[in-house]
Amino acid sequence: MIRLRDVSLKPAGVGQPVLHGMTLTIPQGEFRWLLGPSGAGKSSLLKLLTLGAKPASGQMDILNTPVTGASRSTLRNLRRRIGFVPQDYRLIGEWNVFDNVALPLRLRGRSERDIRQEVFAVLDWLDVAPHAHSRPTTLSGGEQQRVAIARALIGRPDILLADEPTNALEDSQARRLLATFQELIDLGTTVIVATHNEGLVRDAPAPSIMLRDGTLDPHANEAIA
Amino acid sequence: MSRRVSPGLRSGSLPLLVALMTLLAGLALAGLTGVQALADGWAQAARSAATIEIPTDIPNASDRTDALIHALKALPGVTNLQKLSTDKVQDLLAPWLGQPTDARKGLPGLSLPTVLIVAHTPDANLGSTVHDTLPEAIVQEDMQWGQRLEHLGTSLVGCAWLAVVLIAAIAVLSIGITVRRSVAAQKRAVEIVHSLGAGDFTISSHIAGRAALLSFMGGVAGLVLLTPLTTSLATTLAPFTHQATVPSTFPTTLDGWWTTLRILPLSLLKELGALPVIAALLGWITAQGVVLVWLRRLP
Numbered sequence: 017m018i019r020l021r022d023v024s025l026k027p028a029g030v031g032q033p034v035l036h037g038m039t040l041t042i043p044q045g046e047f048r049w050l051l052g053p054s055g056a057g058k059s060s061l062l063k064l065l066t067l068g069a070k071p072a073s074g075q076m077d078i079l080n081t082p083v084t085g086a087s088r089s090t091l092r093n094l095r096r097r098i099g100f101v102p103q104d105y106r107l108i109g110e111w112n113v114f115d116n117v118a119l120p121l122r123l124r125g126r127s128e129r130d131i132r133q134e135v136f137a138v139l140d141w142l143d144v145a146p147h148a149h150s151r152p153t154t155l156s157g158g159e160q161q162r163v164a165i166a167r168a169l170i171g172r173p174d175i176l177l178a179d180e181p182t183n184a185l186e187d188s189q190a191r192r193l194l195a196t197f198q199e200l201i202d203l204g205t206t207v208i209v210a211t212h213n214e215g216l217v218r219d220a221p222a223p224s225i226m227l228r229d230g231t232l233d234p235h236a237n238e239a240i241a
Numbered sequence: 242m243s244r245r246v247s248p249g250l251r252s253g254s255l256p257l258l259v260a261l262m263t264l265l266a267g268l269a270l271a272g273l274t275g276v277q278a279l280a281d282g283w284a285q286a287a288r289s290a291a292t293i294e295i296p297t298d299i300p301n302a303s304d305r306t307d308a309l310i311h312a313l314k315a316l317p318g319v320t321n322l323q324k325l326s327t328d329k330v331q332d333l334l335a336p337w338l339g340q341p342t343d344a345r346k347g348l349p350g351l352s353l354p355t356v357l358i359v360a361h362t363p364d365a366n367l368g369s370t371v372h373d374t375l376p377e378a379i380v381q382e383d384m385q386w387g388q389r390l391e392h393l394g395t396s397l398v399g400c401a402w403l404a405v406v407l408i409a410a411i412a413v414l415s416i417g418i419t420v421r422r423s424v425a426a427q428k429r430a431v432e433i434v435h436s437l438g439a440g441d442f443t444i445s446s447h448i449a450g451r452a453a454l455l456s457f458m459g460g461v462a463g464l465v466l467l468t469p470l471t472t473s474l475a476t477t478l479a480p481f482t483h484q485a486t487v488p489s490t491f492p493t494t495l496d497g498w499w500t501t502l503r504i505l506p507l508s509l510l511k512e513l514g515a516l517p518v519i520a521a522l523l524g525w526i527t528a529q530g531v532v533l534v535w536l537r538r539l540p
Contacts, residue, residue, distance in 0.1 A: 066436060067436075067540060068436055068540065069540055070540050088440075088441065089440070091540065092438050092439070092440050092441075093438070094438075095436060095437060095438035096437070096438030100436070106429075106433050106436075107433075108248070108429075108430045108433055108434075109430075110248070110427075110430065111245060115245045118245075119245070119246065119434065119437055120437050120438070122245070122246045123246060123437060123438050123439055123443070167437075
């Protein structure tokens with residue numbers, strides 16, 4: 017479960033908070049679209065939820081763990097339970113695709129044999145297995161995005177966050193990805209997908225979090241607060 | 242397949258830096274050993290010598306001098322006694338009094354004292370024996386010089402240690418700067434790994450392990466660079482260690498290396514051998530500290 021109570025986010029060196037008065041609850045195993053115009057705060061909210069920044073004020077619970085004042089080891093353990101597909105993919109260019117995707121499992125101390133099996137299974141499913149030993153920088157945007165998706169899915173996270181995960185994918189791949197998200201939700205994963213793609217939202221209707229000017233749009237979010 | 246969980250350390254210059262630092266530290270340690278040996282030798286020599294001056298214009302000077310020489314020879318702790326000849330005394334005083342035109346007549350208007358040089362152990366009671374036997378004699382213990390030399394030796398040893406400590410400090414600083422630059426250059430990769438749940442210690446240990454390995458390699462390279470200087474020092478020291486033959490500065494066999502190096506004190510060889518390990522340890526500790534501090538900026 018994700019719970020925010022009057023949370024604000026103010027990055028260092030920025031005068032005004034980029035998020036403010038955020039209060040929302042998302043039960044475990046549910047799906048939300050994260051919508052809003054550019055600059056509304058979608059990426060900032062995702063950064064907050066991936067524990068890439070600490071709230072300036074308010075209370076935030078992730079997977080029933082209070083984040084405010086949590087120790088570094090608690091935050092580290094929480095991060096291992098969150099999968100994230102960033103808009104800019106955030107792959108390590110010096111490592112090959114296999115090592116990038118294997119990282120979440122290695123951090124959990126899994127055996128290399130298991131890791132090899134699981135990594136190739138997910139790369140196969142996303143049609144990037146032939147590039148397992150290539151560097152991400154040699155791949156196309158769509159292939160890099162699929163590698164980033166593979167890395168987010170490989171650990172079977174309890175929370176999956178994705179920032180425009182289909183913008184470099186073909187329609188058929190986007191539909192397969194949404195089907196995968198549905199499978200994860202069925203297994204109890206909370207999934208939040210930020211997108212500008214109205215067609216995608218129309219094809220898969222679901223509750224949404226609408227942001228405007230760094231806060232929840234009061235007219236669009238009555239049901240989720 | 243490598244088990245990658247964190248970016249490593251990017252640095253081609255670290256082994257070179259550590260090699261140069263090891264070379265400097267090795268030179269300082271060799272210097273330290275030499276200075277220590279020299280200071281000990283000076284102090285030992287100065288502590289065990291005394292000069293006795295006996296005026297020659299006192300009654301029965303010759304007989305009483307012989308009596309004193311006899312008493313001193315019988316004194317426990319006196320290891321050697323030498324009476325300087327008149328010529329020798331004149332030679333010693335020549336810089337102040339000038340050379341007489343006729344050596345047999347001495348300097349006009351001056352009666353030169355008889356001078357005894359006594360080598361003794363520190364516990365020999367020289368003063369009271371001389372006072373009892375010939376009160377007019379003046380005993381000049383070189384102990385005071387011994388103390389001065391001891392202080393000088395201690396200061397030199399202190400300076401040598403200071404050089405070793407400074408070299409270690411510069412090594413730590415160099416490693417710290419190198420690691421800091423490497424982490425900054427890989428900031429994005431470190432942030433990604435951190436965001437996926439890598440612990441601070443996991444990241445820092447990975448980088449520190451690499452820093453330790455590179456430092457160790459640099460340390461070994463530094464020892465190799467130091468070898469010609471070490472063997473050269475050994476061949477220089479050989480005459481002082483009563484070696485029958487002077488060993489080769491550049492031996493070609495393993496036995497030859499051992500023959501050359503064993504002239505050096507074992508403690509110095511041990512210290513030199515420990516340098517790569519110390520370099521690796523400093524590299525590991527410094528990298529851990531730098532990376533852990535850097536990671537504190539991440540949430």
